[in-house]
Amino acid sequence: MSTRLPPGLVVELGRHVRVYDGGRTLVGGAPPRLLRLPATAAALLVGRRVDVVDARSERLAERLLACGAAAPVVSELPPADLAQVTVVIPVRDRARPLDRLLTGLLGRLRVVVVDDCSRDPAATAAVATRHGADLVALPRNHGPAGARNAGLARVTTPLVAFVDSDVVVGPDTIATLARHFHHPRVGAVAPRILGLPGTDRPNWIARYENARSSLDLGPTPALVHPRSAVGWVPGACLLARVEALGAGFTDGMRVAEDVDLVWRLTAQGWQVRHEPAATAWHDHRDRPTAWLGRKAYYGTGAEVLARRHGPAVAPAVLTPWTAAVAVALLAQRRWSLPVAGAASVVMSVRLARALPGDGGRARLATELVGRGLAATATQTSGLLLRHWWPLSLTGSLFSHRLRRAVLAAALVDGLLDHRRLAPSLDPVRFVLARRLDDLAYGAGLWAGALRGRSARPLLPGFAPRRGAAGGTRAAAVR
Template sequence: MISIVVPTLGRPSLGTLLDALAPQLAELPDVEILLVDDRRDTAGELAVPGALSAYAKVVTGRGAGPAAARNVGWRAARRPWVVFLDDDVVPAPDWARRLLADLAVGDRVGGVQGTVAVPLPGDRRPTDWERSTAGLAEGEWITADMAYRRATLEAVDGFDERFPRAYREDAELAHRVRLAGWELVRGRRVVTHPVRPEDRWVSLRVQRGNADDALLRRLYGPDWRAELGLPPGRRPRHVATAAAGALAVTAGALRTLLPRDGAPRRVLGAVAAAGALGWVAGTAEFAAVRIAPGPRTRGEVSTMLLTSALIPPVAVAHWVRGWWRHRPSGADGDPAGAQS
């Protein structure tokens, strides 16, 4: 009845997930677990714990990201329901029992999402990264715990592998599923998603997702956020802040090339000052929004100040990169690259 697909890079959290699943599997009739080993460079075969040897097998991924790994997993699955779990979640003790109840749905329901709980510190305010991870609890149709009928996945050809990160690929799949006439509903099973430890630069690295947003813009037009049910982003503000900074630098550099006395030099000086003021205002507003709800420790504040200055140009650069990479090609005008 159920295939559980877990794409993994072999992180230690996988063992925690499997330990939580093992005592519950007897409650699931006709279940299999497919561990998709998506490591590019493997030191050895991924080991299946002895307690799961009757249920689990390892499937070799292509090292092309979570969307491609999930496609490998569900296409190898043999059961009518495919439940995707991330390798860093922990199912609740009653997860299997609630999963069975969640899947008792009508024929037109193509997918059932589980509830994702993100534990946050109880003795202090959460950091920016912790709040970002906690946003998973409000996400719709995220594959941290998402069950789809295999027939539904076949009907829409699974995940779009042009999304190379764990970002937007699940929302885009859900959109195509609904366009195909299937319903998506929320279930009552629960998994916990602990906050992964990260360094102070994580907010810069996640800006790579802007390239995937550019693909969605190419696919669904200027109203792509509303069409996919995604919240508004800060990109217009990032563009304005980055543009103000670029204007200040450019005008300042040109000003140094002109004679000291003259109207053009004064005009460029005024332009540079206006650009600098706009950059400072935009950066200060962004930093304040990120600092205010946090713990406001010295380390957190310094990280927010530094990364708030860097994020706007980094975000815009990734957006432009994605916009160019996925520019229309061919007679049909579809974005470059084929969906797998």
């Protein structure tokens, strides 16, 4: 297999990547780091883009892609051949959604439907036959991982698209994703997953999910990597290179099997990408019991992932100085603000001395420390409200300071989220839904940890100290 990038590839810096020193210093990536470019490489960065036209621009583009600082401009990639793709659909007693999904594919791709031991197998078989799909009927229920693997065993094409039966995609969705596989190190790509348009008057849960679904990973292309902004992609719709998958999903996993697969791919050196230029639509749960139950179910997967991937599942990643700032502010004493401010100033000075370059180091160091503080505030709120809420709730009964911190975090976090997402839902019900989301997920997280007798999914991690704030790692691009 060729290791060269496709001719004419154009890569673009992510919108959260900051550029300093005339393009010679970049801050961003997955996970975040500080990148130093020599002047010759910085000259290739024009309007935040790099066009691959020779060996030097190819090396720069490859490095930016590999560290997550840039993503391919998908419209500039060569078109894909849909004959190279097989769609695998696991299904159990969802004949009508299956019919809807197959209708959307327009008969343009080979499809394998895996009936995961339906109670009414005839209905599933009738739909598959009507659309000309191959049918694999399992004699017992295997769950999503086993059902997808049974379909994968029938795939003879280089690429396989796993699509759940409650998802709707079109050929254009898969064609857009498939363009990424011109890059030889891409192992899997997922689209942005939005809520499936339904009733003209969706209830408040549906409107919340349409704005903040667990499956919607946002509008920004990203390299998927543990401990980064996009740390996983859902298996509900995933296009993958068969060569990279090996045996596929881990048999027997009924939750978090998609996260496990993605993390195994990245550990093996494959790139996994989130591509929002392609869209799939998911039939979100909007009944309170089903919605909360699904959130709690997702939470139970953390313990399984902790056993398989260790610290990658940490609910927060801090550095010693950001942890010290968080503890000082949560203490709410007279010395809290002076201590937090002093720690930030000391870190800014130390960071400015460690940064390369002559001019603007103080400003860059200050900005990096500010970003570290913002990330720490977000993660601390997540710990109080989502991952550790049983402890927060219990502690709030005895400590007015903790109670004040939890209430402030609950309101500020929810209102900032409402402003950022601009959902078609008033702030009161949005904040309520946000907090119920956290409570349900956290309940599942603790249930899984207790069942597995392991505190690992509850423990924060610490980023290595490599000379930058908030765990940002320094690296040079040659």
